[in-house]
Amino acid sequence: MSAGAAPARFSLNQETIRQWSMPELVDGCVAAGVGAVGLWRDPVREFGLRETAKLVAGAGLRVSSLCRGGFFTAADPAGRATALEDNRRAVAEAAELGAEALVLVSGGLPEGDRDLVGARRRIVDVLGELAPWAADHGVRLGIEPLHPMFASDRCVVSTLGQALDIAEQFPAQQVGVVADSYHVWWDERLPADLRRAGAGGRIVSVQVADWVTPLPAGVLLGRGQLGDGCIDLRAFRELADSAGHRGPVEVEIFHPGLWARDGAEVLREVIDRYREHVA
């Protein structure tokens, strides 16, 4: 690897530089010495599943994760059946791409529903069907807790501990957890839960973004560039490592400011920041 190459475990989630087409992403990563990418289903579908798999594998890139399946919380069985069907497609896509994990975001409360406990229970029900099916296709599922500010509309799984409570109902080779610094940094139980996740062989993906305020309207696009916020990202990565994580550390920042700039320049900056604050 050249002197300027990205650190060995660095992975770029493609949403960080969403202005790049799939070929630009692959070329940009190869040029920067990046060894792994996290992909999203929509751009993969747009470029073509087979074409993406071929392009990425041909460039020697690992696919650290595919985002995302999930949304299991529909109150009606028909809604959950539709979700299961879509997740089976996601599994097939992850298999074709050779993704190391399919990231699952559980889904929020259905419209008009106030029953968090019930919604959390339905996740387990759907996983009971999906997890063995995914394992048969060689795909490992990763439950990602989202920050509690998303509990109502995106993800009723709000802590790594909750994600583990669900994952541990399945074999570790089928279901693990995704630890994203942005979602879990505030949780004082994080060190203990990461150790628990590592001891059980459940860490399937580690992602990093920084926490900055003020949050924008809708809060989805409020993630900060590494080092711009208040998360001790190095301590987070070290916690994951000392819990046994050896895989990629994926940078996933949703930030319109980064999307408006030249992709190669953004990647250089992200890699520099990663060196300074994470590696």
Add this chain to the structure above:
Amino acid sequence: MSAGAAPARFSLNQETIRQWSMPELVDGCVAAGVGAVGLWRDPVREFGLRETAKLVAGAGLRVSSLCRGGFFTAADPAGRATALEDNRRAVAEAAELGAEALVLVSGGLPEGDRDLVGARRRIVDVLGELAPWAADHGVRLGIEPLHPMFASDRCVVSTLGQALDIAEQFPAQQVGVVADSYHVWWDERLPADLRRAGAGGRIVSVQVADWVTPLPAGVLLGRGQLGDGCIDLRAFRELADSAGHRGPVEVEIFHPGLWARDGAEVLREVIDRYREHVA
């Protein structure tokens, strides 16, 4: 009490109808049969501390809480000394008003600081001086956990469990906790933590507001009118009651839409919603 009077334990936090002056607040509450109010230091200071105390007591209103003290997390001793001094003034104000609790919001991370554990430790240090002093003045302190989306800039205490971990280092008569549905609704440990708080005699204030999305920029003014969101407010109030809470249930909604309307009309609506969703 007249047939139309507010339910017995209903309390109105004055920020819910911040367009009201102090006399309008008192008159409006008396007219609606409201028995208790939660006050804020700024409007109290503006109207005059002694004048407010006289007005409120003369109208026979209880003061369920005074908001707020806290902001204990300054990294430098001088900053913490300033905070302590301000909190001593807040205690004196709470004593003069006969407030049942002084609500404490811990403070966020100091600028450039990434050490959550250290910030949480400093809260205990300052409380070590403040709590006995407040007790000498007949004022009980209530640590309020804020939603984790405020962890960096307002309050490093993010769960009721964390608030209890701090409160329990002091006698129950000195330091308790404040449970606000808006901040803690998402936490699956809430039922257990409320039971723990009640068993220890630590519930000093219960507040309600609903959770609605999308959140506005800055997220502070995103609270929902009771019943407009996804929190099971009745279950929350029942949890607090079955944990032993017998005091007021304070409605605290920061919502520009409510502030733009006629105060008496807003109060009628809040009371109706309280009957429907909380009582």
